[in-house]
Ligand SMILES: C[C@@H](CNC(N)=O)C(=O)O
Ligand SMILES: [Zn+2]
């Protein structure tokens with residue numbers, strides 16, 4: 001199959017007083033070990049910081065260390081005419097950025113208010129770039145957090161209690177405002193329903209991403225008596241306590257209610273997660289996933305019959321290539337496409353553990369999970385980097401990948417109001433449908 005593309009990683013990110021455990025070398029080395037041969041990371045400027053300056057910082061961190069090709073999304077964490085101008089520059093051929101992420105949560109850190117959010121989305125549409133959103137209501141989270149802490153709820157369980165599914169679904173609805181949109185890390189059935197409802201209202205491409213964590217585990221771990229264990233599962237939006245969520249998200253991916261699976265790999269060592277001991281809102285947010293993303297989805301969706309291998313390739317590789325306009329260079333095995341190829345052994349068994357994973361972080365949220373199906377060989381740009389289980393990556397072998405604006409899937413595919421056929425009546429819940437539902441033809 002074509003090498004996996006992980007559209008959502010955070011290597012060497014500094015946030016909440018800590019720095020991610022996996023750097024661009026160890027992170028991309030782990031990616032290749034798991035069958036991923038291309039990642040797209042996030043430049044996250046602080047409020048007030050030049051986006052170009054932050055972009056250059058990320059390029060300095062990554063170039064020369066990555067083991068596979070990588071692209072960059074850029075966060076729009078504040079708004080001004082200068083930000084608009086820098087977005088224009090970043091979409092030029094010189095910088096090669098075609099997607100911008102806006103946060104509706106992380107109040108005081110990265111969050112935009114609705115007016116600035118819509119200005120940023122409008123600018124994306126003008127530039128034919130793809131807006132992405134972190135869809136949670138940051139004001140509700142802030143108020144819930146104050147009340148929980150005041151009541152003495154300070155453990156990791158407070159993280160999930162401060163932001164339930166409705167807090168996510170409301171923001172999904174608010175962000176689907178009549179323009180193409182990519183919603184990152186969708187974590188709940190409620191969010192998928194809100195996305196489905198939005199698709200009945202508008203014809204623009206609305207792309208839904210979920211994560212390896214969402215299909216591989218759930219929010220019951222927040223109740224674990226061990227702080228390290230519970231805090232290791234803290235990411236935003238949180239894992240959900242509803243035990244039917246992992247299967248429902250696999251089905252949503254299989255049925256094209258969701259289009260891609262990423263990792264959102266944003267790992268912190270135990271010493272950093274301890275920053276939130278006594279106050280869950282200080283726990284650095286993020287989990288692992290870049291190494292296990294494909295094996296976890298294969299185990300949970302293909303081995304269970306929910307998804308066929310061709311759809312697996314779409315959601316782990318080719319859809320990301322089409323959305324970010326690097327297809328068929330990436331996401332396809334063909335003459336003139338990059339030689340990023342995975343030989344997947346569907347019978348290769350292993351038990352996931354931090355004791356032997358390739359990531360730097362000292363915890364694995366899939367600890368102890370037995371998976372059947374993993375890569376046997378991984379070829380990165382023509383070089384065998386996983387050779388029958390032996391990892392032979394080369395630091396700096398990967399290069400920066402420009403992602404051009406005006407992805408045909410996003411900007412040619414959508415239909416105007418009058419052209420589109422009548423949409424089927426909105427489905428109450430994301431049930432399994434065979435005829436597909438109103439979403440971009442990937
Ligand atoms: C900060 C970054 C990773 N952390 C997380 N999702 O909790 C994100 O929000 O995508
Ligand atoms: Zn996010």
Ligand SMILES: [Zn+2]
Pocket residue numbers: 226227228229
């Ligand atoms: Zn423990």
Ligand SMILES: [Zn+2]
Pocket residue numbers: 008009010264266
């Ligand atoms: Zn992220």
